[in-house]
Amino acid sequence: MERPYILHMFTPGRQMSPFDVNMAADAGYQVIVPYCEVGLDAVKGLTQDTIFSRGPKGVARTGIFIGGRSALLAMDMLDRARESMVPPFVVSVMADPSGAYSTAAAMVACVDAALQARQGHGLANQRVVVLGGTGPVGRVAGVLAASVGAEVFLSSREGVEAAETAARETGGRFKVRLRGISGHGPEAVRTSIGQADVVLGCAAAGVQVVSAEDLEFATRLKVAADVNAVPPEGIAGVGVMDDAVPLSGTDAVGIGALAIGNVKYQTQHRLLLQMIKADKPVVLGCAEAFDTARAYLDEKRRG
Incomplete structure (x- = not known):
């Protein structure tokens, strides 16, 4: 049996956004686990718990999503998660605090x-x-x-x-x-x-x-x-x-x-799909969201 797609969702807030949980499920994640009131200092430990438990093959079906309400803190958390990886135990990471990036x-x-x-x-x-x-x-x-x-x-x-x-x-x-x-x-x-x-x-x-x-x-x-x-x-x-x-x-x-909002939806959906389908782990922040939104609009323009 193939291993399930798992998304670990970190937020500094008291709860994870239901919108983001729905988006993750619609993109194909089968197990979605929110972690609330996560501070910057907790990111390293959670990330390493995420990567070491599945093995090199399992990490390809594992992702981390960072939420919250602060555009700056989310970027810090994204960087901390990326820095906490230990190759070959590396997973894809995406940040989109309150949907602000997308x-x-x-x-x-x-x-x-x-x-x-x-x-x-x-x-x-x-x-x-x-x-x-x-x-x-x-x-x-x-x-x-x-x-x-x-x-x-x-x-x-x-x-x-x-x-x-x-x-x-x-x-x-x-x-x-x-x-x-x-x-x-x-x-x-x-x-x-x-x-x-x-x-x-x-x-x-x-x-x-x-x-x-x-x-x-x-x-x-x-x-x-x-x-x-x-x-x-x-x-x-x-x-x-x-x-x-x-x-x-x-x-x-x-x-x-x-x-x-329609472009935002398509952007977030495509970013989550990138995490699932990527041959190599990806790190997705606001710059990648912008590239994805522009690509979607270009496709729409060209029909």
Whole structure:
């Protein structure tokens, strides 16, 4: 009898996301085991318990998934798990805290594709403002946009100091340049989006960060994308199903939460399949999620 596919799921939180458990099962993992309240210091021991118990053949059917809510801690845990392997006892590892890596990858890939289709260029040299930029999706979206040459500003409703702190921490951890900008109040938001080519709405569900009146100031805006699926829209006028639909009152197009969510789903599913099907163990973080999202959109475009 063949050995089952086993996925060990580590999270610093009190519970593992049911969404991620469902995704793992749908990808083909047969045994899925969550480990909760896992700190960074516990990762090495859990990883080595994972690898040594199955033998060189068994590790090919074993994976580790890292969840939680922190984009930075998840990357640290991913690195710690990778460093804890002892060849030939090596398993595939994937991180996607609160879906932040796959959601941000889908969002930025959709924006880049919309720019290519509408403007004839991607995100390189574009000014990107990330509203809700101190949260996990906002931070990673900023990292991915910066990785392809965008000038990225993380915005915070708490003001410029909070934004600059998040930009410094996140940029340093992922080795990209990020800047902070204030999103404290309508005047600050209007100033920031008035200078933006792209606005990414990554605020909490049900929070509108850009009103219709605010959009009147976005005179150079090309694309607005919003991951908020809970009314009201995070960016006024961007419907959840919009997929590069003209945004009323602007020269831009809007990309909504469900259009992004479909790409996010495909991205996470494909990453989990990579772990199962890989001939050699893989390590999958936000960069790999971005590559996967872009590949999916390219396949979709080519039919």
